[in-house]
Amino acid sequence: MSPSLNDIELFVEVARGSSFTRAGDVLDMPASTVSRRISALEKSIGVRLLNRSTRKVSLTEAGAAYFARCRHIVEEARLAHEMLMDEAGSPRGRLKVSMPSTLAMSLLSDALREFSMRYPEIECEYDLSVRPINLLSDPYDVVIRIGEPPDSGIVSRLLGTLVLGLFASREYLDARGIPERPEDLDRHECLRSSTERGDSLWRLFSEDGKERQVRVKGRIALNQVLMLRRMGELGMGIVPLSIQAMTGGSLVRVLPEWSFAPIPMAALFPSRMMPARARVFIDFVKEQLAGVPLLMGNPRFPAG
Structure with missing residues (x-):
């Protein structure tokens, strides 16, 4: 029997966070159910995908190769589903964003309220920190950072420049x-x-x-x-x-x-193929910041 896409999605979430509990939180199901279904997946394909211990979960060599291929399949399936839903209504779903607390409190506090009012079917979760985030493994839709974006294959979009x-x-x-x-x-x-x-x-x-x-x-x-x-x-x-x-x-x-010297502010995301909820959020933030004097447009001073 071929594995279902739902079970492959479970495996991808476990691999992202190296945790059954974390995957269960993301997909809203008990960790015990996640573990049982992953065991069934391994049995159906005849390959052990995960190393399990009392302290952590890690990928086997076969599991790492499987994750590298399946991650894109699951993401494209999610996007196809969300695009279909968007055609029938407004953007929806759970949006997870990380941004500096200073930015949120000084420039976007009122805007975040307006975004929730404009898109009532989007559930927003904001992490107001600048801790390191791996967009390829951590479950964030958008990460906003101030400073030069990392040159690591992560897709970025300039929101403006701070002076x-x-x-x-x-x-x-x-x-x-x-x-x-x-x-x-x-x-x-x-x-x-x-x-x-x-x-x-x-x-x-x-x-x-x-x-x-x-x-x-x-x-x-x-x-x-x-x-x-x-x-x-x-x-x-x-x-x-x-x-x-x-x-x-x-x-x-x-x-x-x-x-x-002006400091760039950028939105980072894991792929150019993004769900509608992330796209409208980035467009909204850029729209809000466009009205802030000296924030948008060409820097007036050398980049340094």
């Missing part, structure tokens, strides 16, 4: 003075994401294309942008922040004619 400027509180500037040129930053407390050399060398570009490199220092480093902003608001120093996200608030732009 960082320098900001400080009025309290800090009253106490320490206002820097008039980039070299003056050497005498100031500068808030950074880490104390590593790269985060302590600031490359700034003027509107007419000049470049300055300044070695900065400060007593506080934080790897979370919202906390960096909060420290700036509390008068702890000068902090680089997205110009787009700094509408209103108590911080003042410092050295307004100087900015950091």
Whole structure:
């Protein structure tokens, strides 16, 4: 008897996450049922696909080859089904997205609500982190990251570019003075994401294309942008922040004619063949960001 596509899909999900429990969560069935059906699949084809132990599940050599072929078959079958469903109605299903919490909270908080209202049949799950994600094995439809996209065969789509400027509180500037040129930053407390050399060398570009490199220092480093902003608001120093996200608030732009090199923001996904729910989400986010000043279009400064 030939194995059913449903059982092949079960195997692909187990192989993706190296876990019966994880596959069961994705497909909404008990892990014991997943394990039993995979055993039946192995019996029907006469080949052991998985190594099982009390701690983990791993692919055999035959299982790895089977997974490499079946993963694309299962994905194409899902997409064919979803395309057929889309023709009969609006995009639907479970959408799993990973994006930085700072992006979600500063630029997209209202937009995510609007997306759910526009597409009521899409169930959204957002992972607000920047932890490493393997799009070929982790069950995400879209991953949004800030910075150069990885050169690893992953498909990407540019959503826009972020431009960082320098900001400080009025309290800090009253106490320490206002820097008039980039070299003056050497005498100031500068808030950074880490104390590593790269985060302590600031490359700034003027509107007419000049470049300055300044070695900065400060007593506080934080790897979370919202906390960096909060420290700036509390008068702890000068902090680089997205110009787009700094509408209103108590911080003042410092050295307004100087900015950091623009940083690309991209949507990453495992294949150009994507379900409709992922496609409309990417289009929606790009549409929302298009209205943010200095975010979309050609960078004004050298890429660096």
